[in-house]
Amino acid sequence: MAAEIENLKAMGVKIVNNVIVGKSITIDELFEEGYEAVFIGSGAGLPQFLHIPGENLMGVYSANELLTRTNLMKAYREDYDTPIKKFNKVAVVGAGNVAMDAARVAKRLGASEVHVVYRRGKNEMPARQEEVEHAEAEGIEFNMLNNPCAILGDESGHVIGLQxxxxxxxxPDERGRRSPVPVEGSTWTLECDTVIIAIGTSPNPLIRSTTPGLTTTRKGGIDADDMAHTEKVAVFAGGDAVTGSATVIMAMGAGKNAAYWIDEYIRRVNGEPKAEE
Ligand SMILES: Cc1cc2nc3c(=O)[nH]c(=O)nc-3n(C[C@H](O)[C@H](O)[C@H](O)COP(=O)(O)OP(=O)(O)OC[C@H]3O[C@@H](n4cnc5c(N)ncnc54)[C@H](O)[C@@H]3O)c2cc1C
Structure with a gap:
């Protein structure tokens, strides 16, 4: 990774850190500074929440926060500035690959019990089979066919349970997946001190809301065609910012495709010949 960044720098790529596009500078201001084209690859890092009572209690994390703090900020080390509090009993809501990551990380951080809570059944879980098997091998418990309706807290605002x-x-719904239907009078509480929400992420609206002329898909991704062109002249986009949460390999492919079309665009507007294939 470090070597790849050095390679890019050696090719003349200038990396400007600590800039939030849409806050520090807008895309229109980048054009005013002389940039001829802009590529948006801002990902889909905005965690979704359940919008149930108790989500602001202490001990509730998005999977993204937990994994970022653990993997990138060394929060597993007690001598660090922002350590994660000790877990004992953890509920992870969601059943995709990120939920499996979060459950296993919680277990490795010392939780005595980790429960995956999912409103559909095991056959409907979006996580890959091997991810589920690895989670089971690490002792993760699965509470299928349960829909969280509230997070309960004590008088000091700490999580004590997931209702x-x-x-x-x-x-089946329109995608053929059988829909969960609540069983009347079946509310119960899973005792826990930590709840991790892993029900997906979406593209952050910051760039699209500060860039007039961009249009978005129904799911909040930036509209871009097969040549990575957005609706705004000279603005290109790709990766999760367009598709919503997907895979590294798809994002890399999108970046490569966009690079080709950005080159084509800049040559065209400057009256230069096409690049050799
Ligand atoms: C926990 C987790 C596990 C995953 N595991 C896998 C896996 O095993 N295999 C796999 O293929 N995929 C996995 N994925 C998905 C994969 O990480 C993404 O599909 C991929 O990283 C998308 O690449 P991207 O370049 O589009 O966006 P990202 O990699 O998300 O990069 C976007 C970058 O833009 C920055 N940014 C956002 N907004 C702004 C702004 N306004 N101004 C400036 N910068 C901004 C962000 O900080 C980020 O650095 C996982 C995702 C998660 C969350």
């Missing part, structure tokens, strides 16, 4: 309603599977 859930049991579900059964009903008719």
């Amino acid at each position: 859930c309603v049991r579900q059964e599977l009903g008719a």
Whole structure:
């Protein structure tokens, strides 16, 4: 990774740190500074929440916060500035690959019990089979067919439980997945001191809300065509910012594709010949 960054610098790429596009500077201001094209690759890092009571209690994390603090900020080390509090019993809401990552990290951080809570059944889990098997091998427990309806706290504002309603599977939805249907009178509480929400992320609205002329998809991604062109002249986009949360390999492909079309665009507006294939 460090070597790749050095390679880019050696090719003449200037890396400007600590800039939030949309706050420190806008895309239109970048054009005023003389940039001829802009590529947006800002990802889909905005965590989604359940919007249930108790999500502001102490001991509730998004999976992104937990994993960022653990993996990038060394929060597992007690001598660090922002250590993560000790877990004992953890509920992870969601059943995708990120939920499996979060559950296993919580276990490795010392939790005695980690429960994955998911409103559908095991067959409907979005996580890859091997991710589920690895989680099971590490002792993660699975509470399928349970929909969280509230996070409970004590008088000092710390999590003490996750209230859930049991579900059964009903008719398939438009994507063919059977929909969860609440079982009447089945509310129960999973005792826990930590709740990790891992129900997906979406593109942050900051750039699109500060860039007139950009349009967005129904899911909040930036509209871009196969040549990475957005609706705004000279602005290109790719990766999770366009597709929503996907994979590294897709984002790398999108970056490569966009680089080709940005080069083509700059040559065209400057009347230069096309690059050799
Ligand atoms: C916990 C987790 C585990 C994952 N595991 C896998 C896996 O095993 N395999 C896999 O293929 N994929 C995995 N993914 C998905 C993968 O990380 C993404 O699909 C991929 O990183 C998307 O690349 P990107 O370049 O589009 O965006 P990102 O990698 O998200 O990069 C976007 C960058 O833009 C920056 N940024 C955002 N907004 C602004 C702004 N306004 N101004 C300036 N900078 C900004 C962000 O800080 C970030 O550095 C995982 C994702 C998560 C969250």
